Amino acid sequence: MTAMKPEDAVRHVIATDPTFAVHEVDVRGVTFKAFKNIPPTVPSLLAAGWARHGDGALEYLAYEGEVLTYADFTSKVHRLAHAMRDELGVRQGDRVAIAMRNYPELLALVLAISSIGGVVVFVNAWWTTEELDYALRDSGAQIVFADSPRLQRLEPLQSELGLTLIGVRDAEGQSAHDLTALETNAASDTAPVVTIDTDDDFAVMYSSGTTGHPKGVVQSHRGAVNAVFSWLMQSVVAPLVTPPEPDATAPPRPSALVVTPLFHVTATHPLFLLSLPAGAKITLMHKWDAEGAVRLMRDNSITRFLGVPTQSAELMQAALKMGETLPAMDYLGSGGAKRPGAQVTQLAEAFPNAGIATGWGMTETNALGIGMIGEDYTARPESAGKLHPPVQELRMLDDAGNDVPVGCLGEITVKSPANMRCYLNKPEATAETMQDGWLRTGDLGVLDEDGYVTILDRKKNIIIRGGENIACLDVEGALHRHPDVLEAAAFSVPDDRLGEAVGAAVQLKNGATLTCDDMATFLQGHLAPFKIPVHLWVQRDVLTRGATDKIDRRAIRTACLDNLKVKV
Template identity: 80%
Template sequence: MTAMTPEEAVRHVVATDPTFAVEEVEIRGVTFKAFRNIPGTVPALMAASRAKQGDGALDYLSYEGESLTFDEFRGHAHRIAHALRDDLGVRQGDRVAIAMRNYPELLTAIMAISSLGATVVFLNAWWTTEELDYALRDSGARIVFADRPRIDRLSPLKDGLGLTLIGCRDGEGQGDHDYRALYDAAASDAPPDVAIDTDDDFAVMYSSGTTGHPKGVVQTHRGAVNAVFSWLMQSVVAPLVTPPEPDAPEPPRPSVLVVTPLFHVTATHPVFLLSMPAGAKVTLMYRWDAAEAVRLIRDGNITRFLGVPTQSAELSEAARRMGETLPSLDYIGAGGAKRPAAQVAAIAETFPDAGVATGWGMTETQALGIGMIGDDYKARPDCAGKLHPPVQELRFLDDAGKDVPPGTLGEITVKSPANMRCYLNMPEATAETMQDGWLRTGDLGVIDEDGYVTILDRKKNIIIRGGENIACLDVEGALHRLPQVAEACAFSVPDERLGEIVGAVVQLRPDTSLTRDEMARALEGHLASFKIPALLWCQQEPLTRGATDKIDRRALRAACLKQMEETA
């Protein structure tokens, strides 16, 4: 077989494979490109995936020695759906919340709720009672699936909000109903008979919200399934771009390890939802532990790993420590944040059989966006990759909303059916972000003539030093080159002469030290002199993180500035 370029392969697949045929559709008065022949809803996606899962007979969901076949998983979801409708009165359009760690019940609850045409409300399992109170008031959800720690936090809200709590795992016996009792008493394990429109709401998922309350991102069924098939298409395109050897064995069944919270889009969409039509097995971890992840991947022949950058770095370190190369891994991706460029080659060296990948997406795009893998990524470790075809469109805009040419800094702006419907109860924020189907992401970057996108920063994370714009990610990427630095965060520091100067806080690796002068000397040649931090704070403990496990830049900046003022 003659190798095709990626662009040729995409055109070939769209033209010849009916699964990935594309058409123009009108959604809320705006014309989009969308897949023509895919399932219209998330429950339909589950039903259509049965053939890919060995006609339902293959082991599908694994957790701590427990296992469900795909048909058993579907049966669980359908039984809980009937219980929600018959016993608790849940109807189409209602919102039902989930608040728990990554248990199997979280996945069956997602499918049970959506099978009724109700909307899944994902509650962050790390939230406090006050934060849970906001999201429940905002969403109007009154039924919550929860484990024991979340029930403890929800209990003070129960009477005031009229909550019905369904206890799961260690939460059984603590709420109004037990998951197992609802399952046992359900009338049927057949799919509920509900007519769900493809543009109905599938989920409300809360964004990180670095200021004020988080925004409830309303996602539709059409958006979720179009995102899933955009990723699925990559597995069809890949062998056309890099044809296998004639005598190459059949690739193993895909198998994914879920290591990030399922209340975030990185785990729900490109891992869980994609697993169904990909014919993949899903393994859940009780909590993140790098050495345990190495053992699970090795013993379970897991092929796919997608986590935040710190997790892939920790996995790599643990594997080296344990003398493991994990040959079953063919994909090791990073989402949620940019992986430091210095880590790319090291991870590729540790896992020689895996394609090291990066991706950019948002809760607002149902995780669909930009990415690349393998040699492309190793050659461009600072880059985010190319736009995932074929239903997305991409523009780079200036502050006035005008397109900028390739190579010029602009705001990444995307259009696809995967884009959110709105921010819940926030019409002004929705209007600011969504314009004629185009989503203003707030991320700044450049695109080159070949279509590779480099993300330089969030729009609000630019340091302006004497008129020069400095991207925080640029500074952080350089700091990650230093052997003493485990994590880094850059931010602006007020300066009377220049307006702002660069400050940074770093977590040091064990038994190391770093002064500001040592840092400055080490960065010479890697950063322009005006970008090198003028002020440096060092600490041994991990950097402060927000609700989505991303570094909390604002909190770190405030703490460092306060320390500076107290010292002065």
């Protein structure tokens, strides 16, 4: 087979494989390119993947010694769907929240809720009671499936918000409803009959923004499935670009290890949802442990690893220590944050059979965006890659919304059916971000003549700690609760392991003192632990301001890191 250029391979697949045929669609008055023949909704992915999973017979979901076949998992989804509709009264359009660590039940609940037309509200499992209170009020979700730590944080809100709490795993027996009982008493294990439009809401995922509270990103069914089939198409295009040797053995069944939280798109969309039509097996880790991940991947011939850069680095260090090269792994991806360029070649040497990959996407794009793998990446380790075809369009814009020339700094702006519908309850933020179908991402970069994008800066005041987005104003708002803090500025601090950590500078009242440990103790219960600053600078003078008399966060950060010569 003669190798094709990537662009030619994409055109060939679109023209010859009906699965990936593309047409134009009108969505709320905007015309998009979209896949023509793919499943219309997220729950329909379950049936679409049946044959790829051995007509349900293959192992699909593994966790801590527990294994479900695809048929077992499908039956579980259907039983929970009937139970939610019959016992809990969930109806189309109702928002139902999930608050738990990465358990198998979380995956089943996503499909069960959406299969009866409900809208999944993904709750950050690290949030405090205060943060949970905001998200539940904002989303209007009154039914929440939760494990024990989350249930305990939700109980103070139950009466005031009228919550129905369903205990999962270690929370069973702690509330009026248990998931096991709901599933056991379900009336049927066949798919519920519900008419769901492809442009109906599928989920609300919360993403930190420059405002203090996180923003609820409303994703549609069309958006999620178009993202999934954009990634699936890559597996069809790849052998056309790099043909296998004539005597090469057939590739193994894809198998993915999930190591990032399932309340983020990095885990839900390109791992879980993609696994359904791709015929891939999913393995969940109870808690991230690099050596444990190496053992799981080695012993279970796991082919796909996608985590934040910190996890890639720790996986590599553990594998080298254990003398493992993980030959079954053919994909080692990075999402959530930029991987250090120097690490790319190191990973390629440590895992010679794996294609080292990078990706950029957003909650607002259903994780679809830019990426690259293999030689492209090792040749351009500082780049984010190219736009994933075929339904996305890309522009680089200045502040006035004009296209900038190739090679000039601009805001990455994308248009595709995978873009969010809106920010929940935030019309002004939606209008600022979504313009005629184009999503202004807030990320600044440069597009070269070959179509590669290099991301250089963020317009948003966001700290990315190990792939977790933290709004500076969220941290500052909590710091201002302290009675001795007059003013506060939060910013990113370089961290060798996590990429970035949270730092803060505060102006104190005269005579007051505040240590970093004192501050951390005070913030417990107000902020999730990962948001609490690990470095604190204290001063009596007002914080540095810019020309408009606003706090100059960049200048403060520079002064704290450079002038004070603090080692980080």
